């Protein structure tokens with residue numbers, strides 16, 4: 001907690017006005033809280049930036065990369081925007097849903113993996129694009145899905 | 157330099173690892189900065205203006221003219237902000253600049269900062285570009301250690317997933333720690349931008365071209381491309397082409413050359429059906445229109461926009477109603493909700509397109525689709541409100557027969573066999589269910 005506080009003070013110093021650090025601060029708090037922002041994380045950020053938790057919530061809810069609900073240990077994101085769709089993204093999303101037994105937006109019962117469909121990730125030239133824990137896999141084909149999941153499950 | 161195919165932005169990236177400062181210097185990197193710093197700031201800006209460098213981020217506004225609008229003598233600092241939010245569907249050109257030639261962008265920032273008298277630069281990088289952020293951070297550290305910054309601070313700011321933050325005033329709001337919602341204009345950023353101070357905003361690829369302009373001089377630079385838009389652009393080809401990817405070519409290269417000569421034609425030898433030339437936000441072109449040169453004025457004369465030079469190629473297996481629906485789901489998801497036509501209109505269009513695709517529509521729904529588009533176009537605070545209209549209105553206009561077949565035949569004429577059949581959109585996402593299942 002105090003450690004987050006100190007690190008957010010450092011982020012504040014990057015900017016002429018400290019509120020600009022709210023996005024960095026939320027990202028930091030999210031990482032520290034296992035990939036999502038529980039109410040106490042919003043309070044910590046608010047304290048460190050001299051804003052209110054409601055303010056932090058209004059920011060966190062605006063951007064897709066902040067999560068206000070718990071997520072799995074690993075995040076699997078499949079782009080289904082136009083270029084990826086034309087390259088067969090739906091079959092990739094289906095393969096993940098089938099292997100994991102969840103629908104897009106859901107987390108496996110063991111809390112290991114969250115599956116999400118996402119908008120264009122900027123990898124259209126190597127579509128279909130899958131982003132796993134912020135690392136791009138491009139292109140990823142349906143037949144690559146079981147191996148990738150196996151590798152992820154073995155990873156700590 | 158190959159006179160027929162000059163490479164400016166990505167020069168040297170094939171042969172060298174330009175993420176390394178020593179290698180960038182070995183190809184002449186930071187020499188233009190040295191030359192620029194020996195010049196009066198106005199002389200630097202005059203060179204950029206003479207080169208008619210037009211913005212590569214979407215609107216194609218001349219960079220030099222934008223800089224001439226910067227308010228002077230305000231007693232406030234002047235800021236330079238680089239738009240690296242790149243989230244336009246189909247666009248991935250800036251990503252290659254960031255990850256393959258970060259020093260060219262840094263050098264462009266430093267030259268421009270000298271030209272406009274700024275000591276403070278912000279680079280807004282979309283949150284998903286984590287690797288690109290790391291590359292930029294390391295390159296910046298190397299430039300700083302080498303003493304190249306010359307008293308200028310460059311701050312890397314990370315986004316967190318919001319297409320609208322690519323719109324310049326939404327980007328400024330986001331950079332100030334607010335929700336990324338566009339500002340009413342005027343005042344425009346050159347007068348009242350970041351923290352209320354005069355601000356120059358440019359796209360990554362615009363700024364990364366600046367060192368080449370100083371190196372070559374405006375006269376040489378202007379020999380490349382077309383007179384109304386000199387230079388090159390990195391064209392992002394995606395969709396159903398045989399060899400998708402980024403290709404740097406002169407402005408004025410035709411869509412036909414880009415699709416067939418550069419990207420290997422249509423994958424699997426299929427038929428070309430549609431080309432979206434500037435990212436999903438611009439009107440579609442038909443195969444009959446692909447002799448159009450890709451430069452701002454020519455593509456606009458053909459009824460579309462240059463956008464971010466992101467060319468999405470669609471073959472004959474794709475249902476245009478499904479394509480319009482998937483595009484519109486994106487705009488609905490990304491609408492910031494500030495203005496009614498955009499907030500309500502995008503939702504309405506998604507509902508109408510769903511109804512038509514599912515065979516529940518009739519001819520009056522096609523008129524309604526047009527009517528909703530008319531009521532949205534030009535009626536919103538920012539261009540997203542128009543971007544949300546172009547796919548629907550232009551697909552309907554140019555592929556009307558296919559829309560009519562959906563309503564007349566009470567179902568999709570592709571009968572479940574369209575190439576993008578059943579594509580799931582993030583706007584349909586359920587909230588994660590882990591709340592109940594997480595282990596205590």
Ligand SMILES: Cc1cc2nc3c(=O)[nH]c(=O)nc-3n(C[C@H](O)[C@H](O)[C@H](O)COP(=O)(O)O)c2cc1C
Pocket residue numbers: 210211212213214215216217219239240241242243244319320321322323324325357358359360362363538539540543
């Ligand atoms: C919804 C929307 C999204 C945009 N996204 C981007 C973007 O990702 N990158 C970009 O450079 N410009 C984007 N723009 C255009 C910017 O508002 C602005 O015109 C541009 O950054 C100016 O830079 P330039 O003159 O160098 O092109 C977007 C505009 C709108 C309306």
Ligand code: SF4
Pocket residue numbers: 320337338490491492493494495496498499536537538539540541542
């Ligand atoms: S047009 Fe749409 S995205 Fe733009 S400000 Fe209005 S509601 Fe927001």
